[in-house]
Amino acid sequence: MKKSPLILAMAVLFVLAGPVLADGFIIVPRHPPERPEVRTIPLAVKYHRVTVTIRDQVAVTEIDQVFINPNPYELEGTYIFPLPETASISRFSMYIDDKEMPGELLEKDKARKIYEDIVRSMKDPALLEYFGRDMFKASIFPIPARGEKRVRLSYQEICSADAGLVRYRYPLNTEKFSSRPLEDVSVVIDIAGKSPIKNITCPTHPVEVVKKSETEARVAYEAKNVTPDKDLLLYYSISEAEFALNFLTHRANGAEDGYFMLLLSPGVETGKPIDKDVCFVFDTSGSMQGKKIQQAKAALKFCLGALNPGDRFNLITFATEARAFGETLLAADKDNVARALEFVEKIQALGGTATDEALQMALKLSPNADRPYMVVFFTDGLPTIGETREPVIVDNVKKLNKGNVRLFAFGLGNDVNTHLLDKLAEENRGTRDYVAESEDLELKVSSFYTKISHPVLSDLELAFPGVRVTDVYPKRLSDLFKGSQLVVVGRYAEFGAKALKLSGKVGAETKLIAHDIVLAEKEEQNTFLPRLWAIRKIGYLLDEIRLRGESDELKAEVVRLAKLHGVVTPYTSFLVLEDERQLGREVVSRETFRAGVVPRGGYGGDSGGAGRSSPPAPSAPPSDEEVEAGAAEARSGLGRATGGGAVGASKDAAKLKGESGDDDGRHSLVPDAGAEGLRGLMQLVEGTAFYLTDGVWSMANLPEKAERKAVEQFSDLYFELLGKSPKVGLYLALGKVDFLLDGIVYQIR
Numbered sequence: 149m150k151k152s153p154l155i156l157a158m159a160v161l162f163v164l165a166g167p168v169l170a171d172g173f174i175i176v177p178r179h180p181p182e183r184p185e186v187r188t189i190p191l192a193v194k195y196h197r198v199t200v201t202i203r204d205q206v207a208v209t210e211i212d213q214v215f216i217n218p219n220p221y222e223l224e225g226t227y228i229f230p231l232p233e234t235a236s237i238s239r240f241s242m243y244i245d246d247k248e249m250p251g252e253l254l255e256k257d258k259a260r261k262i263y264e265d266i267v268r269s270m271k272d273p274a275l276l277e278y279f280g281r282d283m284f285k286a287s288i289f290p291i292p293a294r295g296e297k298r299v300r301l302s303y304q305e306i307c308s309a310d311a312g313l314v315r316y317r318y319p320l321n322t323e324k325f326s327s328r329p330l331e332d333v334s335v336v337i338d339i340a341g342k343s344p345i346k347n348i349t350c351p352t353h354p355v356e357v358v359k360k361s362e363t364e365a366r367v368a369y370e371a372k373n374v375t376p377d378k379d380l381l382l383y384y385s386i387s388e389a390e391f392a393l394n395f396l397t398h399r400a401n402g403a404e405d406g407y408f409m410l411l412l413s414p415g416v417e418t419g420k421p422i423d424k425d426v427c428f429v430f431d432t433s434g435s436m437q438g439k440k441i442q443q444a445k446a447a448l449k450f451c452l453g454a455l456n457p458g459d460r461f462n463l464i465t466f467a468t469e470a471r472a473f474g475e476t477l478l479a480a481d482k483d484n485v486a487r488a489l490e491f492v493e494k495i496q497a498l499g500g501t502a503t504d505e506a507l508q509m510a511l512k513l514s515p516n517a518d519r520p521y522m523v524v525f526f527t528d529g530l531p532t533i534g535e536t537r538e539p540v541i542v543d544n545v546k547k548l549n550k551g552n553v554r555l556f557a558f559g560l561g562n563d564v565n566t567h568l569l570d571k572l573a574e575e576n577r578g579t580r581d582y583v584a585e586s587e588d589l590e591l592k593v594s595s596f597y598t599k600i601s602h603p604v605l606s607d608l609e610l611a612f613p614g615v616r617v618t619d620v621y622p623k624r625l626s627d628l629f630k631g632s633q634l635v636v637v638g639r640y641a642e643f644g645a646k647a648l649k650l651s652g653k654v655g656a657e658t659k660l661i662a663h664d665i666v667l668a669e670k671e672e673q674n675t676f677l678p679r680l681w682a683i684r685k686i687g688y689l690l691d692e693i694r695l696r697g698e699s700d701e702l703k704a705e706v707v708r709l710a711k712l713h714g715v716v717t718p719y720t721s722f723l724v725l726e727d728e729r730q731l732g733r734e735v736v737s738r739e740t741f742r743a744g745v746v747p748r749g750g751y752g753g754d755s756g757g758a759g760r761s762s763p764p765a766p767s768a769p770p771s772d773e774e775v776e777a778g779a780a781e782a783r784s785g786l787g788r789a790t791g792g793g794a795v796g797a798s799k800d801a802a803k804l805k806g807e808s809g810d811d812d813g814r815h816s817l818v819p820d821a822g823a824e825g826l827r828g829l830m831q832l833v834e835g836t837a838f839y840l841t842d843g844v845w846s847m848a849n850l851p852e853k854a855e856r857k858a859v860e861q862f863s864d865l866y867f868e869l870l871g872k873s874p875k876v877g878l879y880l881a882l883g884k885v886d887f888l889l890d891g892i893v894y895q896i897r
Contacts, residue, residue, distance in 0.1 A: 352676065
């Protein structure tokens with residue numbers, strides 16, 4: 149059969165091409181036509197900016213990319229954009245230099261043939277993760293020598309919704325193939341509709357969420373000098389209810405327990421806030437002198453000014469002794485707040501630190517009333533006056549807590565007892581946070597207090613009547629505040645239609661939220677859930693180790709979960725290096741490993757990526773002393789109560805538990821969890837960790853007794869595997885890889 153000139157031209161292009169891949173990517177000749185002995189340097193992506201408008205579930209995505217040609221000659225290329233799986237295309241536009249360019253929209257079957265031809269001819273499996281997607285293709289000429297080419301593209305899609313929860317996905321993961329980090333990446337999503345918008349959640353990236361009104365919100369992600377390596381996934385719910393509750397599950401197979409996540413948030417225009425009582429307990433010892441006391445006084449003034457009309461308050465300062473502003477809790481009226489501001493202005497930093505006396509004074513003010521009582525505790529040092537023993541101070545507070553006290557602890561600097569502050573917060577339904585010497589204390593405290601100033605539901609209790617759920621985190625639910633969101637994760641063994649009950653108090657009134665749920669027998673979406681659950685559990689276990697001591701059982705469980713889900717912890721940070729060293733394999737140096745600069749494909753063997761920048765030569769394996777020193781350094785904070793390592797360990801555990809105050813308004817369910825430090829050694833594919841060993845990516849926790857089947861890369865059997873499951877393409881895109889599918893370990897070589 150005679151092939152058309154167009155098909156022949158495309159085939160030649162694919163054979164010669166060396167792609168630079170972004171969300172959209174440009175295929176260019178591997179060698180310039182006039183000089184076949186010269187190899188073309190792959191293009192890079194300068195910036196990538198995305199704006200999305202979602203109105204009543206119809207999303208319009210507009211993409212602005214700039215590609216850089218580092219070569220001293222002009223190039224012609226083909227632009228390809230792999231479309232999201234859920235895209236329902238109704239409009240495309242592409243502009244180059246303000247001129248609209250014609251392009252071709254290829255449906256899945258035609259697109260698959262092009263992807264397969266590129267993979268076969270170039271021996272590069274990277275495109276296999278786009279099997280099953282539509283494709284937009286257009287010619288680009290010229291791409292000027294040592295110049296730039298700007299591409300703008302837009303498309304529409306209908307966002308899927310399930311039980312009122314809308315899902316939007318942008319394929320940002322392909323940026324990881326750019327030949328160098330991008331100067332900047334941004335994704336801005338504006339959401340609007342007829343129904344109130346609630347439960348806005350991004351499980352993949354740290355995003356800022358601004359709710360403009362009940363029916364409008366903006367979600368923004370921005371980063372500089374990065375190589376994004378995962379899709380951006382966004383969920384939001386639309387609900388007329390006062391409290392929106394959504395429930396997600398993931399269960400890959402029937403042999404293991406499933407995972408669930410519950411989301412609960414109040415509306416933007418929630419009614420009158422619950423009247424609350426607040427006592428600010430404020431360290432004024434000599435160590436607070438200078439800039440620290442000035443920032444702390446400014447933070448206190450902000451908090452006093454943010455009291456609600458129905459609130460009551462008091463202020464206790466402590467140095468050598470504790471001193472209360474008022475004998476009882478005072479109404480937050482204009483006169484009392486004005487007098488308190490004058491009291492704060494006269495504060496001086498002198499003397500020792502009578503921590504126990506101050507906390508007891510605050511707890512004794514607690515009324516036995518149906519309203520929350522919040523103690524906001526600031527200190528920058530260790531107790532030095534009166535009772536100084538950590539267990540006794542914690543026990544004294546516990547005895548005086550009538551059950552309605554929430555204690556929020558702020559540690560200033562590195563000289564605080566983190567074990568004391570963390571236990572006080574944990575055992576009294578509050579949170580802890582730490583402010584470094586270089587941080588703006590006023591900004592951090594004001595941001596925190598803004599979040600807790602408007603409680604809407606307290607004393608939350610969650611139940612699954614007649615259903616066995618396990619490993620639920622957090623262990624104790626926090627109060628719900630205006631603009632906040634409750635996130636609960638756990639595991640389940642049963643499946644089918646069930647129900648849950650969530651109760652809480654609005655003042656003296658008990659409110660019950662009943663919700664029908666479905667615990668799926670098999671649900672392959674929401675692949676982020678197993679790792680999110682693992683991160684939350686690891687954070688809980690690390691806090692147990694920090695505050696109550698290490699045991700072999702706790703340590704073993706941290707290591708097991710961390711290696712399975714690709715989470716860096718003080719126990720696993722260097723295990724990959726240790727394993728490699730013991731097996732005599734080449735590894736990167738400890739410094740390079742910690743900096744996270746090893747590119748995909750890393751070291752030790754062919755990365756399988758044609759046309760990409762070459763990886764650096766592997767460094768010599770670290771010595772026993774280096775590995776042990778690094779591991780000891782990473783673990784040092786777990787065994788200490790004070791110092792920079794202890795503060796860092798506490799903050800890291802809080803991030804993993806989802807309790808961090810470091811987000812500055814950013815909403816990310818899954819923290820980085822150290823994955824950046826494993827770049828080049830570990831890849832996450834839809835929540836599953838793969839580790840690089842001798843140039844082969846191996847899925848974590850492969851069963852030793854499972855059948856092994858060797859498959860030659862780019863063979864017919866290799867491409868047949870693609871039809872078994874959509875996730876196979878994602879696995880094969882890694883290159884040389886071992887993965888488990890239907891009980892068989894496939895070894896791609």
